[in-house]
Amino acid sequence: xxxxxxxxxxxxxxxxDLRATKKYWRQDIAAGIxxxxxxxxxxxxxxxxxxxxxxxxxxxxxxxxxxAAVFGxxxxxxxxxxxxxxxxxxxxxxxxxARVVPLxxxxxxxxxxxxxxxxxxxxxxxxxxxxxxxFTVGIAAILFFQQVPNIIGVEARAxxxxxxxxxxxxxxxxxxxxxxxxxxxLTAVIIIAACAKISKKLPGSLIAVVIVSVGAWGxxxxxxxxxxxxxxxxxxxxxxxxxxxxxxLAPGALAVAALAGIESLISAxxxxxMVRGGSYSPDRELVGxxxxxxxxxxxxxxxxxxxxVRTAVNVRSxxxxxxxxxxxxxxxxxxxxxxxxxxxxIPLSVLAGVLAVTCYRMINPATVRQVLRSNRADAAVFVMxxxxxxxxxxxxAITVGIIISGILVLxxxxxRSGIFREDLPSDPKIAILRIDGTMFxxxxxxxxxxxxxxxxxxxxxxxxxxxxxVDATGVRALAQVVDRLVDAGNTVLVKGLPTQxxxxxxxxxxxxxxxxxxxxxxxxxxxxxxxxxVAANGGADPxxxxxxxxx
Numbered sequence: 274x275x276x277x278x279x280x281x282x283x284x285x286x287x288x289x290d291l292r293a294t295k296k297y298w299r300q301d302i303a304a305g306i307x308x309x310x311x312x313x314x315x316x317x318x319x320x321x322x323x324x325x326x327x328x329x330x331x332x333x334x335x336x337x338x339x340x341a342a343v344f345g346x347x348x349x350x351x352x353x354x355x356x357x358x359x360x361x362x363x364x365x366x367x368x369x370x371a372r373v374v375p376l377x378x379x380x381x382x383x384x385x386x387x388x389x390x391x392x393x394x395x396x397x398x399x400x401x402x403x404x405x406x407x408f409t410v411g412i413a414a415i416l417f418f419q420q421v422p423n424i425i426g427v428e429a430r431a432x433x434x435x436x437x438x439x440x441x442x443x444x445x446x447x448x449x450x451x452x453x454x455x456x457x458x459l460t461a462v463i464i465i466a467a468c469a470k471i472s473k474k475l476p477g478s479l480i481a482v483v484i485v486s487v488g489a490w491g492x493x494x495x496x497x498x499x500x501x502x503x504x505x506x507x508x509x510x511x512x513x514x515x516x517x518x519x520x521x522l523a524p525g526a527l528a529v530a531a532l533a534g535i536e537s538l539i540s541a542x543x544x545x546x547m548v549r550g551g552s553y554s555p556d557r558e559l560v561g562x563x564x565x566x567x568x569x570x571x572x573x574x575x576x577x578x579x580x581x582v583r584t585a586v587n588v589r590s591x592x593x594x595x596x597x598x599x600x601x602x603x604x605x606x607x608x609x610x611x612x613x614x615x616x617x618x619i620p621l622s623v624l625a626g627v628l629a630v631t632c633y634r635m636i637n638p639a640t641v642r643q644v645l646r647s648n649r650a651d652a653a654v655f656v657m658x659x660x661x662x663x664x665x666x667x668x669x670a671i672t673v674g675i676i677i678s679g680i681l682v683l684x685x686x687x688x689r690s691g692i693f694r695e696d697l698p699s700d701p702k703i704a705i706l707r708i709d710g711t712m713f714x715x716x717x718x719x720x721x722x723x724x725x726x727x728x729x730x731x732x733x734x735x736x737x738x739x740x741x742x743v744d745a746t747g748v749r750a751l752a753q754v755v756d757r758l759v760d761a762g763n764t765v766l767v768k769g770l771p772t773q774x775x776x777x778x779x780x781x782x783x784x785x786x787x788x789x790x791x792x793x794x795x796x797x798x799x800x801x802x803x804x805x806x807v808a809a810n811g812g813a814d815p816x817x818x819x820x821x822x823x824x
Contacts (some may be wrong), residue, residue: 285558286343293348293594303476304592305600310352310482311627312583312601313608313616314499319354320575325374326364329575330354331605337565337577338602342595346554349544351583351598352537352565354575356415356435357668359506361532362575365525373522375512378570380526385534385659386563395556397523398539403655404674406644409543410655411662411670412581413635418631418663420625426454426497438664454496454622461485461626478590478627484624496620502613506606508573529576532668537562538581539671547588549574552773586631617815650681669680692754695736701729703803707736711747732803733758736796738769748777764806768799 287412294301312334320330334353341352366374419441422429425446429438459483468477489496541558545551558579565577587597609618644655654677662670690710697703735754743751751774758765 280392280556281390281674283554290348290595291384294596297591297593298596300591301594301597302600303479304587304590306370306595306604307476307479307482307590308480308587308592308597308628309601309604309615310619311586312351312580313351313523313605313623314501314624315580315583316354316605317499317502318823319356319359322356323354323359323362325362325371326503329371329374329573330505331609332572333569333577334508335569335602335605335609336572336574337562338598338605340568341579342356342598343561343578344539344557344564344603345579345595345742346545346557346559347541347579347584348553349548349551349592349597350537350541350553350558350563350579350596351587351592351601352577353580353583354715355536355578355580355582356419357532357536358529358576358578360434361525361528364523369521372513373518375510375570375573376514376518377522377529378576379512380565381529381576381626381697381789382568383572384526384530384563385559387568388530388534389556389559389561389563392556393534394557394559396533397542397676399557400539400671401649401651401654401677401678403644403651404499404633404658404671404678405539405657406640407658407668408539408662409581409662410636410641411659413632414659414663416582416628416635417632420628421456423497423621424451424455424458426630428497429685436733443680444564446649450496454620457485457489457494457496457620457622458626458629458639462624462630465627465630467750473591476590476712482619482623483626489620489623490618494620496622497620498620499624500617500824502617503609503647504613506609507573510573512570533562533566533576533578534559535668535671536581540579540581540584544584544588547585547715548593558722561807571812574725581635582628582631584661586627589608599796603633626669627723654678654681655710666796673736675771692760697800700800700804700807702731702807703734705734705736707739708751709739711743713741731807733763733765734796734803735765735767736769737767737771737774739769740769743771743774743777745777748774752778763805766799766803768796 306737313331317327317332318330320327320333323329328351337352341350345352346584362374362377365377415435418439419429422442425442427442427445427447427450430441433441464481464484465477468475469478486619537558538555540556541553545553562578569575571579583601585603590597592598641655645652654674656669657677658674691708691710693707695705695707697705735751737751755765755767
């Protein structure tokens, strides 16, 4: 009970959240403003690509940004609508209509919340490092390709995924417009780089947006801009709920919850790695994201997740506490009610420049070199994860990466396992067979096949001291090894038989491994017993053909 109470308390906001805010509030304000401006067009675009109104995207960015900041497990996370979520939502909206999305938010949010309460957030630690790094590189590539239409001043074609949309946009390029928007993008990149050279504390992204936007407006340039945005947000309303609708939406809600949980945890993990000494609470993060999606559902938004791109912008802009995420939401709220006309004229190519810099900063060349130089298997997992992230989607990339990594780990474990004979020149009728590594489903049959022929041997001692992991297949294989040796006329002693293996053998009714007689302390005693059997009975053990010898 005390452990449960401690876990539940760890899911709630704490005093450490305020201490970080008091320490970094100045740079958090600048970072929050920058992220808010960057998040605005993304929130609108992701909502529209999901088949929803632009208003739904703004609601999600504002509501999720505040709730996840207060209740989430990361000081750096920025939450809101994402491209991956739009991919999952689009077919659901097409099948059931936009009216079901608020209920979908509530269902998915409650699932994520439950996962956090049950402590499932730690599962993200099972995702291998090469998968995380490949995922990060893939996300950076997707983000860059998403900016190609904005860089060349062409509207992205609806219904296409990121990579095809980028190349399709290049076929509709207009040289004059592309030159203008490209220069605006390049100017923004140069300003950000210059600010970084002058001082890392300068909000380079915000400065670039202001300077280039004012310059474009002053020069009277006609380029694609953010455009018209909603002027108000609705009041919270409980969505329509029915048994039939809940049943129809259940599979989609599960997919949304899985994506939101995985993407949010990976984003929080990546953000923590971008900050020296950074950390996060995975279970609390799930609770925060679950509550955020519930809140978005009540306000008529769409499911929210931790947004890797906006989180990266936040960290690179100096955001170090939850205040930055709250400021980001406040900026969007202020834009809706106060400055919608002003923000509407910001060129999309300027924001493309900001995000292009973010792409570059998301990829750490030193880390990429480390992964590629580690070994062929991990390098292949890294490259494959990055390619699948760009070519297919995030869930497939993570799933395939984890599966391949798991198979490679099992293969390494299997290759390091085997059965080896230790000769005793002074006792030719006694053989010691040592089993190394693991006894699991990947090696059971091979170890059984590797049993050497023991001509002229009367007593066999199986040494299990070096056996690590043992599963049900391994226990069964071990029993079969004993059976084969006994059938060949040998008396079998086992040294180092773990207690849990004996207990599992008893439950599985494997009699050969269930015998508990003649337990000895070490190999010397086992050898003494073997020599006694050979001398007294010519290799025959009158009380049984199998003995378990303890460590």
